[in-house]
Structure formats: structure tokens, C-alpha cells
Amino acid sequence: MLEITSVSKNFGGLAAVSDVSFTVKEGEVVGLIGPNGAGKTTLLNLICGIYKPNSGSIRFEGTDITGMPSNKICKIGISRTYQIPQPFESMTALAGVLVGVLNGKKRAHMSLPDASLEASYYLEFVGLFSKRDTLARDLNLYELRMLELARALATTPKLLLLDEVMAGLNPSEASKALDMIWSAQDQFAITILWIEHVMKIIMNATQRVVVLHYGKKIAEGPPREVTSDPKIIEAYLGAKYAQH
Amino acid sequence: MVNFELRRDRIVARWRDKKTEWVIEPRYWRNSTIAITCLFILPLFLYGFPHILTMFTTANLYAAIAIPLALQLLGTGRVNFGPQLYLGVGGYTAALLNLHFGWNPAMTLMATILVCAAIALILSPTTWIAKGLYFSLITLILPLTFLDITYIWGDIFRGEVGLVGMSPLLAFKKVTWNYIAYYYLSLILMLLYLLVCDRTVRSRIGVSMAAVNENENVARMMGVRVDAYKVFFYVAPSILTGIVGWFIVHTFRTFAGVTYLPLEFMAKILIIVIIGGRAFLYGAIPGAYLISIVEDSLRRLGPVNYFVFPLILIALIVVLPRGEGLWGLYKKRRPRDYFPKLHVRRE
Numbered sequence: 299m300l301e302i303t304s305v306s307k308n309f310g311g312l313a314a315v316s317d318v319s320f321t322v323k324e325g326e327v328v329g330l331i332g333p334n335g336a337g338k339t340t341l342l343n344l345i346c347g348i349y350k351p352n353s354g355s356i357r358f359e360g361t362d363i364t365g366m367p368s369n370k371i372c373k374i375g376i377s378r379t380y381q382i383p384q385p386f387e388s389m390t391a392l393a394g395v396l397v398g399v400l401n402g403k404k405r406a407h408m409s410l411p412d413a414s415l416e417a418s419y420y421l422e423f424v425g426l427f428s429k430r431d432t433l434a435r436d437l438n439l440y441e442l443r444m445l446e447l448a449r450a451l452a453t454t455p456k457l458l459l460l461d462e463v464m465a466g467l468n469p470s471e472a473s474k475a476l477d478m479i480w481s482a483q484d485q486f487a488i489t490i491l492w493i494e495h496v497m498k499i500i501m502n503a504t505q506r507v508v509v510l511h512y513g514k515k516i517a518e519g520p521p522r523e524v525t526s527d528p529k530i531i532e533a534y535l536g537a538k539y540a541q542h
Numbered sequence: 543m544v545n546f547e548l549r550r551d552r553i554v555a556r557w558r559d560k561k562t563e564w565v566i567e568p569r570y571w572r573n574s575t576i577a578i579t580c581l582f583i584l585p586l587f588l589y590g591f592p593h594i595l596t597m598f599t600t601a602n603l604y605a606a607i608a609i610p611l612a613l614q615l616l617g618t619g620r621v622n623f624g625p626q627l628y629l630g631v632g633g634y635t636a637a638l639l640n641l642h643f644g645w646n647p648a649m650t651l652m653a654t655i656l657v658c659a660a661i662a663l664i665l666s667p668t669t670w671i672a673k674g675l676y677f678s679l680i681t682l683i684l685p686l687t688f689l690d691i692t693y694i695w696g697d698i699f700r701g702e703v704g705l706v707g708m709s710p711l712l713a714f715k716k717v718t719w720n721y722i723a724y725y726y727l728s729l730i731l732m733l734l735y736l737l738v739c740d741r742t743v744r745s746r747i748g749v750s751m752a753a754v755n756e757n758e759n760v761a762r763m764m765g766v767r768v769d770a771y772k773v774f775f776y777v778a779p780s781i782l783t784g785i786v787g788w789f790i791v792h793t794f795r796t797f798a799g800v801t802y803l804p805l806e807f808m809a810k811i812l813i814i815v816i817i818g819g820r821a822f823l824y825g826a827i828p829g830a831y832l833i834s835i836v837e838d839s840l841r842r843l844g845p846v847n848y849f850v851f852p853l854i855l856i857a858l859i860v861v862l863p864r865g866e867g868l869w870g871l872y873k874k875r876r877p878r879d880y881f882p883k884l885h886v887r888r889e
Contacts, residue, residue: 346763348759348763367762368759368762368763369762369763369765369766369767369768372762372763372764372765373765377763377764378763380760384757384759384760386752386753386756386757386760386761387756388752388756389752389753389756393749393752394753396749397749397750397752397753397761397764397766398764398765400746400749400750401750401764401765401766402764402765406559406560407556407559407560407561408561409554409561409562409563409746410562410563410744410745410746410749411552411563411565412561412563413746449764453764453765
């Protein structure tokens, strides 16, 4: 579904992502892990067209999307959430999702009231229907993350890029969010590329992980195998721990 | 073929696979009907006071400039400090074509629209390259440059004295009738602008426009064609402002860049937007009426006027609720939002 072939991105002299290649198959949940500053978010930004790669190519369902503007990438079925929630602060929760419904995949016979009905469906799915008329700036962190998820789902993506959805959530909220993502994958048949720091969740939720370190891919495989790899332990915890 | 369907509370229009609904709920129309009726019957009482009618005509025109400006602020997410540039462009286009080539008002209107659209299109990439303060500074400079041009090519533009003697839109034998007619024309122009802008803000375009105003990058990631939106909402309000210039040319029959292009005029329009309520298009009307009444009643004070007028404006900005303005006083309980609440009923 998504093929990333030797993609590199430099910011001045700093190689944020260098020569990374991997693929994501349809229906998979792939984790993207790595220490802070490993280039995970940069890679996500490259996929969704915020940055243009210096070299390499990104293909989605056979079409080359390298350097395409974000709005076109959204239309062909890639959507994302943000590490730091970026809601439309002065808009109500429903209106925020409505933007996704109106501008995502083209829907026929949809007027504004119809679209708001559909938007309310996504809000209800993430459990925010009662907050539909609350301004986004008045929502708490968990609600904001769910609003982002609803907003991303409203554009009807085939591939959803999740950027640290669990960061800052307490354990009960995190498990609620995990259930939500699973049922979203179930209902909307989406493929997920998931950046996460919380290892426990990555171990349970993903079928495969890709590990980045200093912008390079150092490992790829099922989460159990990858986490026992001495190279990964070295990257996360230092050489001292890798020997034990 | 467009297919209309009338339902109990809405008109549904369908065209190919597109569908639009216009919700009509007469129970919400009371206050606006009262306000518009008041504006329409005003001349009956002011029949003998032509200067007051002229003042209100000016107020209508101020509002007709401020309403598209408010739309532009929302649609581009940037503060335009030079909306009067297009007033000048439109006015001079109409005036010069009318004086030198004898074009009638209908033809000059077409020319005004075309020239304003062309110039706005050429300048519209500023909305892509500049943000915040930089955009404001660029737009601030443009009308001042144009003002200088009217001085430099004084033989064409007559910078200081202005152009006079353009053909009028309507000419009655009785002078009072002319005042009344121009009041009504300006009122209709303003209400038309309000209707167009209001429909835009409440439509699906308005929703995406609000998203662009909030956060361009996120809006783009959600599929909004941000660049196209910004160009459209820079060009369309500019054309509307240009038409006001055309209207001034053919009603007051004089047009001088020195009246409309300097900073004072721009400040007046921006203050109307702020006092009226930044987030509401409707606020421009009470704002414009208030400003022109204050301006007109202070004029007889003489030179002191130049100190008192700004003081009153500062006082108004401080006293009125921040960002909500006069309209905020009217809609006290409602938080600032871009378009009315969308009520979704579960059935």
C-alpha cells in the first residue's frame, strides 16, 4: 500500500532522515519507534507532504506522492493526527470534524446539514457527541486527541498516520484510546502507521515495528523480536545495557 | 439542470451530484427585519435634512467597504491594512473611462470589476508569501504608493483636486430626491454585500474558510485547498470594494485619491470593523453608522476634532468587549464563532 524507497531529508547539515526504506501492507498496523530525535515525525511529515524529501520516493497504492501538496495527499486517502494536538481552537468540535467531512474524499449529494450529520457520527464514534458545541480550546487533552482522531477519520482515509496518540494520557484513558483505534481499524478498514513511545502499547497493538535511530532504519520485524535485539537496546539505553 | 425543492423549513437545490440547502426559519428573522425596515423608512423622517441623509449614505458606503474587509480577514487569515487600494483603483477606473471615453455607468462597472480582479490577482500571491505583520505592512504600503502615483501623474489622476463631473447614476429634477435615491441605492448595495458575505460564511465554503483562518497547515492536511481559498478571498472582497469606488464616482460625481487613499481613511474602516465586532459581518453596520455620526457631529468643533475623534475611538475600543464590539453587546451570551451553531438532532 505504502512504499517508501530510500528517502532522505536534510535540514542544512543535519540528516534528519537518511536512506529509509520500508513498506506498509494493506490492513496492517505498523509501529514506528525510536529514541527522541530519531526522525520519526520528520518521516511522517515527508509522507503527508509537509516536507519534500531530498532524495528517494514515496508511493501510495501505485501513485507517486513524493512532494505532492498535502491537500491532494489527503484526497487520495492519507490522514494524520498530531503529536501536539492542533485543534481549530475557536471552532466548535463539530465544526472541526465538519471541515474533514467537507474536504476529504468527495461525497455526492451532501449539503452542509447532511455533512454535519455525518460529522456528528464521527464525533459519536470517538465519544465526543455531548461536546459537539464546545469550542475546541475548552477541551482537555484526551478529548483533543479524540477530536483529532475523529477529524482524521472524517476525511475517510485508507492510511492513518498516528503521531504519539498516547503521550500524556493516563493508563485508563490510554486503554480507552487503544480500544477506539482498534474499533476504528475494524469499522473503517484502515491501515495504520503508528509512532509511539509507550512500548507496552506498541507491543500489543502492532504486527510489525520499524526502528529509526539518528535518521537511519536499524531494524524491522515483529515487536517481540525487535525489542530483544541488542542493537535496539543499545540505541535506547546505551551500550552498557546491551551487553547484559 | 438545477432542481429546486421546497420543504417545510428549507429550500433544497440539487445540481448533478451536488446538493445545497438553504434553511429558512422566519422566527429568527424578527430583529433583522425590524432593523432593515428602520433603515428603509428613515428617509421619511429625514426628508428635510439632506446633510443627515448624506451622512447616512456615507455610513452605508463605509459599511459596504467594511463588510468585504471582514470577509477577507476571515478568509485569508490575515489583516489587510489597505482595503482602500481597490476603492482607489475602482474609482479611478470608472472616473477616467467615464470622463475621457464617455463610457456609461454600466460599462464602467464592468471595467471596474475587470481591473480590480486583474490587479487583485496579480497581488494575491502576497497571501502565500507573507503572514501576520509582514502581510499587513505590504498591504499598508500599496495604497500609499498609489496615492503617490496620483500625484506624480497629476495630469491624468489630478491627485490633489480630484476628478469631477462624471455622469450620475440617477438624476432627478428635485435635489432632495437625489439625496433620497442615493441613500436607497447605497443601502441596497450594502445589504446586498451583507447578504452575499453572510451566505458565504454560512455555507460549506465558510466552514473551510474558518479552518484556513485557524490553522493553515492543519487545514491543508485535511484536504482544504488553502492556496486557492486565500486567493479567492483576497480577490473577491477586493472586487466588492472596487464596486464601492465605482458607486462613489457615479453618485458624488467627484473622486480624489487624497480623500480615500491615505491612512486616515484606512484607520476609519479598520476601526469600524473592530468597533462593530471583528468576528461578525453584521457589526460593520452599527459600527459604520456610529463612526459617521460621531465624525459628522464633531466636524463643527473645528480643528479640535482631530484630537477628539481619535480619543473617542480609543475610548470605544477600550470600553467595548474585546473582539466582540457592538455586535458582541447584542449577542452577549454567545461565544465568538465563525458561523451559527449547527444543531444536529438524533432521530
